[in-house]
Amino acid sequence: MIKVKIMEEELNYVALTFKTQGTSTHEKPNEMEVIYDVVKTEEQERNTSSVVPEKQKMELIYDVVKTEEQERKTKNGKKAQLCTGLHLVAAGSGILCVILLFGVTALGIYLNTVMSELSSENIKLTGRERQLERKAEELTRERDRLNWTIEAILEYDNFRVNAYCPQKGEKIHSKMCKPCLDGWVQFQSNCYLFSKADYYSRKVWKKGLDECRQTNANLVVIDSQEEQEFISNHTIYSSEYQGYWIGLSNKNPVNTWMWVDGSNITVSFWKTEEDRKDSCALSLNHADSLAKWDKVTCDSWNPWICETRAVIKPDYKNNTLLLLMMEEELNYATVVFKDTKPPQEKNEDSTIYSTIKPEGPTRTSTRTSPTADSKAAAQPQSRVLAVCLGILCILLVLSISAIISISVVMNRQTADLNNLTVQNQQLIAHRSMLEKQNAELSRDRDNYNWTLGFILQFNTFPVNAYCPQRKCQPCQGGWIWFQEKCYLFYNEIPPWKTWDQSRQYCQSTAADLVVVDSPQEQEFISNNTEKYFDKFHGFWLGLRETSDKNWFWVDQRNDTLGYWIKESLGTTGPCALMIPGRNFNDSWDPAACIMLNKFICEGQVLIKPN
Template sequence: MEEIYANVESVKPLNSRSSAKPEGPRSSERFLQAAVLCLGLLSLFLLAGLIGLAVRYHNSVGGAAADLSSVKANLTERLQASDQQLSSVSEERDRLNASLTEKTKEVARLQSSNKTCPAGWRKFSCVCYLISTERASWERSRQNCRASGADLVIVDSYKEQEFITSMIKEQTWIGLNDIGQEGTWKWVDGTPLTQKYWGLPPDNGSGDPVWGEEDCASLVNGRETSKNWNDLSCTSPLQWICEKIIDVIAFQKFFCVSSLVFSLCSDLRRSGRRFLRAAVIGLGLLSVFLLAGLIGLAVCYHDSRFSCPTEERDRLNASLIEMKRFCPAGWRMFSSTCYHLSKATGSWEKGREECRDTGADLVVIDSAEEQTFLSNFTGGETTAWIGLTDKVEEKTWLWINGAPLSIQYWRSIQPDNGGGYKELGEEDCAHIITGGQNLKNWNDLSCKTSLQWICEKVLPSVA
């Protein structure tokens, strides 16, 4: 919840215009005392209502925690029942269980009034920030932030820009992208970009296919604070910064108002009728704030009782459905597709036959993201067949599904069909060299050469 600061300026009582028959001082004082008494009673009733609703809200949060615990137990049971089939996604299952545990702890923390950040987070103003120790794509970085109840950082002031710049030691993701429409940069909460700190205007990779579409923004360390943003391919693995607002119990929002009332009461002994008028105004303001707090807490109670458990169940059910789409043991998942690097070696034709025996085929690379994934498929340099050939017509390269070659990542001066050396034969099949930093890693080779191969198959959709 956001902190509310109530700044109450001194109120200058309006002098009543004298009437034809002015009332005596005792009559006026009695009226003011009665007004103070009535407003005081009203404030007490409102405060009692606020406390009652807060107690009920607390009990509701406890019920929500029990509901989430029930969902967690149900999910764990279902995961254990299919543990053998879901071995390849055990890491995702553990992340969901950890997320549920964190949600339960977060419900318990709503009772605490300490305005502090979780362990490992840094506080700036009323916001907590966390810089990751891992590296991931922009989308995966955002998922990690949201799993902890936060999101990628939104920079809306120069002071905040200075603060997060001081946190980084290498290039780091922020919550800014133009994925929706090229050139229209928006923050993760949907707000358009106003304050900009680009080093150079975003160039979307300058049209070079090596860099791909540069649709996500990052901070670059070592540059001037006001000019250290850069656009980059969203699949690049970087650190990231998460941001979330500190939780505060609703009663803290009225602390300063209560202090004002106590101060007014201490002055009552000295101010006489003048203070009685101020007391009427002060208690009136208190009544308004208490009524606003009562309404706000009622809305919060309604949302927590009816929205949060349902949304959490829906999210968990969606995650469980997604987890049913798993790759066989020894295969790796990217997007909605499974990939497998063979241990055996053989000709291009043998590699394709082996892939088709498993319900797959040699890999077809149709995006920069997939090329990046495959280029980092192995830790060391590995040469493997892919599903690209020009056996039908020389220099007309086609994928095994019949699609023509559109995006290409040939090495320098390749393909060269053996470079004119007859001993190399006709080089009509393509392979990839994984494990290196260069994305341009394709080469043509004789289809009879013995290499490993990469199989690819698309996961079936889950109803």
């Protein structure tokens, strides 16, 4: 029995030895053969009747060993499944982190792209805004200059157009205006006339004032040291006691020194402070710039200086502010664009991986127990599991750090994006306002151009006729306004005028015989004319027949309406006469041009209708 137990232990050991993983079947073959020989010898010595129970016992031991082996395989399989599941979890977490990083990065790139587009639009809007502002400045200057000129013209009773705006070239209406009349000197926004200094040209103060007012001017009013220096530099003196009359006197009930325009003294350059009643001021030829004026009797004889407003306003232009604004715009553009890149991940995976590569089975063990083999097999799996968990933690930390960093950048980009959006909306609103303002300025400029162009058609513009009390109206007194034209229906007592005489009369008022352009205008004319004398008399039109039997208006356009009377009223001729009291589309009669009739003049309005 003792031997059998030993054999059982040996057989168990032998069975375990052949089934252990990682142990070669060629290890220690001699020892196995010895054990097998001992067993075989003992069995031969036994009785034949005892062989069967021994075999059954061996089979029992083998079954037990087989059962333990299966349990061990089951445990190893479960551990392998657990390790495989952890690997999948780690891989899935890594993929999820990569997806999150990709998504956040893509969103950051999208925001950066949108911000770049808005920045580009912002720059374009800013540039457009600057263009509109410059355009507004130009339109404002043009409007103010035209307004200045028209206001200067309205200061006259009769503005001498040919004197201020002589004709240039062969065209009738090609006139070039100048700020001052010939012989006058411009300084800043005024014109100055220095009278002759010879003895026979001198006058008393009152006569000098009258001479200035005949030219729609006044004796000079000095309101700055620069103006006084300008006057001193343009005056000629025959002696140190001679001077030029200026528009300053104390000839008033309160004996106070006042300028001829009623204003008080703002700057003074008196030679002496001694007061004299009924005195007038002279500008002297004196070395001291602060002692240029003298108080003398107004009945002395001296040359004088006239001053009036320049017809054309000087153009003062300064581009310094505009250039600075453009520089600010460019500086702003350089600040808008930002190069933000997501932080790069450190390449730690390969290093970590290189330290956890499983080592191959280099050790060879002899007989070991089942518990020792199980522990030895579980150690590499535990290390792999720990490494997987470590990699997962590192990836999570890196992902969280990257997401936080990108989120900070995205928040900053979002704030910049909102600011740019607000700025663009403000720029769009400002652009609309500037466009509306420029449209109004353009309209005002065109209206002033229209008015000035109309004035320049005259040789002498009758200011009082068009602008009584300096309040202008579209047409002068006695004319009728219709659409954009003014009409004069000549209804004076006989003798009336021939066709040529009628046209000359119209042209003397910067107009011409009427040109009918539309049925509406023909109806308007018919409604404002009445029958007079007999059925053969009417109103001359600006329509005449040429030698080739074609009818042309005075503006060289061919007649297209043809409102001719079907029957003949009398002697025919080459000039068109409108017979009142008939249907408006059947009222024109070809009459002799020497016949005396009333007529209709047509001219432009002074103020362009909106």
